[in-house]
Amino acid sequence: MDLTPIFKARSLAVIGVSLTNNRHPANVIHAKNHLRSRIKVYPVNPRGGRLNGDRVYENISDIASPVDLAVIAVRADLVPQTLADCAKSGVKGAIIISGGFAEAGRSDLQDELVRIAREANLPFIGPNCLGMLAPDYVDTMFLPPERMIRPQRGNVALVSQSGGIIVDQIIKLDAEGVGIAAAVSIGNKAFVREIELLDYLDQREDVGVIVFYLEGFEKGEGRRFVEAAQKASTPVVVIKSGRSEAGGRAVSSHTASLAGDYRTFSSIMSQYGILEPKDELQLVAAVEALSRYNLCIDKNIGIITGSGGHGAMAVDACDQSGLETPQLSEKTRNLILESVSPSIRGIASVSNPVDLTGSAVDEDFVAAAKALIEDDDIHCVMLLLLPYLPGITSDLGARMSYLAQAAQKPMIAYVPLLEKYRMLIEGFELNGVPVSSSIEGAVMMAQALRRSQPCSLWR
């Protein structure tokens, strides 16, 4: 199933635009693509006429040029015929935003869509969905642009049955400087389901992490999903809704009582190296880290700090998350001592954390980072940067990032979130080093990079 014509559509037909109501979802979709995207957009309504000066086509078959993607926003009972028309006209993919199918007791109508799609080999998303957003390509979410952010393009793919959840996550990730490759609400997921999207998104080189907000699987589908995720080269993150167990269930076996649905789900995600953040903080931290690093690391973290208190807090957080902060080798310790400024040599504490003290300057952080990067026993370098220290400049973010990039060793930074530190933060983020504004968040990031090691915090 090739979903490229949906996600990277070069031409779009919006079927069901209103000639009188500009707030109609189809009109919002038409207008935002017509005005802001580079693709060709065709409005369709059986009554024809003109929309904002453009010709409204009476039928999809009237459009002479090839159409990659059709967004269908007509009444439920008209959708099967509309989809059949699309198939006949050579449309390559569809998004059906109309509701009124299985969720409203009309499974028959939904089955009809699946039959048409299967016969014509025409993949469709939905019905009853918010649509799809692929920055720089196409945006079929019927949200007026002035009510939404315009997320930057990145390598995170988001898949959710619920549209509202998707929009929320786009906004939260954008706030952390994490861009989106594609975000799709799959609604009733009648034809294109999670596994098809996993297969497709995993093949894309411009996707670095795939996030699923899961409500439930069909019989046996959970097994197929985890097996596909294990084979995928792209890290998979899932959030499960409906985690509370149905109470009052009569159980006659210990197994049934001990292995509730959610506990089973969570254990299996861990078994298959699928990250399952428990809350939004963990989710954003994990996605940000995985969007920067595709590596899977082991558990040893090397911490560099300018404040002993921050170092101690980070060590505690690592310990609680199954990460370790091992003692540094003599070689590494000597290397650090030899290369830091003589003025801090006597006061710095060269263990793990490496506490360079409040008197350290950029060069001292660079020297310590170099030493930890070269140490094969350290799998990830964590920087706790306090830019109120006088020796630290805004250039440090980019300098550190280049070191990590060159060595291909994961680096994670904690920087307090203050607008005046923006350049320091962007020096990291724009150069591939994730930044958290809390120590816990930085540790969650490191933990996310360990995804293939089943770890108790993710359960």
Place this chain on the structure above:
Amino acid sequence: MLPVEIKSILEKRAKDGWVPEHEAKEILKIAGVPLPKSAFAATRQQALEKAEEIGFPVAAKVVSVKIVHKSDVGGVEINIKDEKSLEKVWERFEKLEAFEGMVIDAMTPGMELFLGARDDEQFGPVVLLGLGGTAVEIYQDIAIRMAPLEKEDVLSMVRELKGARLITGYRGKPSVNLDALAKAVIAFSRLAMDMAGAFSSIDINPLMATPDGCAAVDARIIL
């Protein structure tokens, strides 16, 4: 593929909704899960003979299609030292509802583990391994994996338990035989795969584990 012998037990017990201990053990035996020396007796005379064969002391457990939780109704007696005591236990069990006979086991020492399986709607057969005994639902110290399992999976399940060190050795106590344990759990996970669609859950509680090996002391299958 499910062996014919297993299939016929499952078919026979379909109307009861579950497979009682002696037949569940037959199924486990065919699947390659080790058992203690064990026998089913439908008459008092058989009970005495089987106990003699196994060798005193023995444990006796009531068999009744109406009794799923045997210890809750006094249907388990351990450490029975001689024929006379066994007869007394027989007389007591006889009065329990829908009495069919008793299972007689050699007394099996060791660490009480729990081994279970469930046929999950979304994921198919899953296996549980943890600390066993009658308090299993209190401690809830178990690990869950999707079947079938390999050795590394079983070892990671042991590591995941809060009580891992009770299994792998603690204060001079030797580790249980992890190779034997892994072999049993792997065989059990394959049985669960073969039975997919034909069962709801399986409890082995306890699975007795020692430095020498392990044995499924009690088992039931809910259909």
